[in-house]
Amino acid sequence: MSGAARPRLAVDVTPLLDDQWTGIPVFTRRLVEALEASGRVELEFCVRLNRLPAEPVRRAIRMGSGALLRALYERGALSAAGAIDPAVPLFYASVKEAPGVALREASTIHDIGTLTMPETHTPENVRYHLDPLRAQLRTDETVFCCSEATQAALVTAFPWVAPKTRVLHQYVEWPDNFDLLDRNQRPIGLGRYAVAVGTIEPRKNLGLLLRALEHPQVVASGIRFLVIGRRGWLVDQALSRLGTEARKRVVFTASSRNS
């Protein structure tokens, strides 16, 4: 006996083409995993209106990096899958670059900082997010927001979007045995550190934290500042304001998965 055919759903996984997955690529990975685990839809993957074979996408998810997937995509090695079928509902994990192509569309708003705080972004970033934003919202059947705060900010700027917004939490990964892991953690004797985790960009107030390093009390404490995360944008400006001594107490690590 065969079960009823599951509805098809295409997910635009463009964020997975990033080398280092933080923020939105992590959200995209978790979204794909959750949809596959639900078993309620027949998933298809696409990038910029081109279908992708499922196996390279799943391999990228296992590897936790999109470097290989992007290389294959840009070389045209994945083009045999053809273009998307506009009749299949299309769900964008982030920015909708081609609004109004599929019959049913939904997209995800991660934040509208490019609209409300454009000074903390590069002009290219602002243009990438804002140029298609109105058309993105207009053509969406549902607009997913990654937090209540994002939903509130979006609805403040675009009140007419309110009825079709939904909140979709996917960022926090909290293992069931976290308390146990935390209790059994061996103390680390590395001295005093302040740690910031996340993509390094002005909106995360990194500049303010860096300037705090020059406060006399912080200087006296000998605290060091550890920054864990992918290098974002406008970082050099923040660092250029630091004095030589303060700069010595800032440590940048490599990217951390899920940061």
Added chain:
Amino acid sequence: MAGCPSASGQRKVKPAAQLLRFKATPAVGQPLLAPLILNCGNPAYSAQRAAAAALHAKSAPVAARPLHYVLLSEAALADPVFLGELALLVQRGALGVGAEMLVLGLPPGATPNVDLADRIAPVFRALADSRVIISHATSWDLRLATEPPSAAEMKGGRITLHQATPFWRVGMDVLSAAAAVEVAGGAGVRSFRSLLGDWLGFEPALRVADRGAAAFAVTAGELA
């Protein structure tokens, strides 16, 4: 010959217009059709691939939908309003979206024997520059044509013309077979519509850009 006195008392003569129109579209070159194969990262190579896949019009897959013929020229492609609209048409046409099949009339080459790839390349370069996302899959749902479709193929279809295209090369057989003739573009489109109306004998429609679908920036505080 009509005439009327001018303000200076001299007779102002307006001779009847001699409409230089082709009754039947002249066959200029070999009618070839190429599929859309456009990787926006490399339009020149894409043009070579599309040219290599071109077929004689009689051998190409049959169009199952009415045609939407858009005649192009490099000057028309330099009109940002026209290009923006064209790129959105191509985006949807490449996916088979819509009731019509898009046929792009390639710009004439600089010389009579220009390579097909060299006629396709400016179109692909312009589309790549438009920043509109277009699938890079091979698609016969959209064709690039060296010659206008025949009157029989054009029956019930639509023709879009820009003022900077050699529209006079399309004969009245094809123009009258189409269900609609429209003009598109930015500056000067209304005067071109008037001129084309005189030339055709009927007023063509004015294609209004789909501003809702086109990409343009939003601003803070908008309450639309």
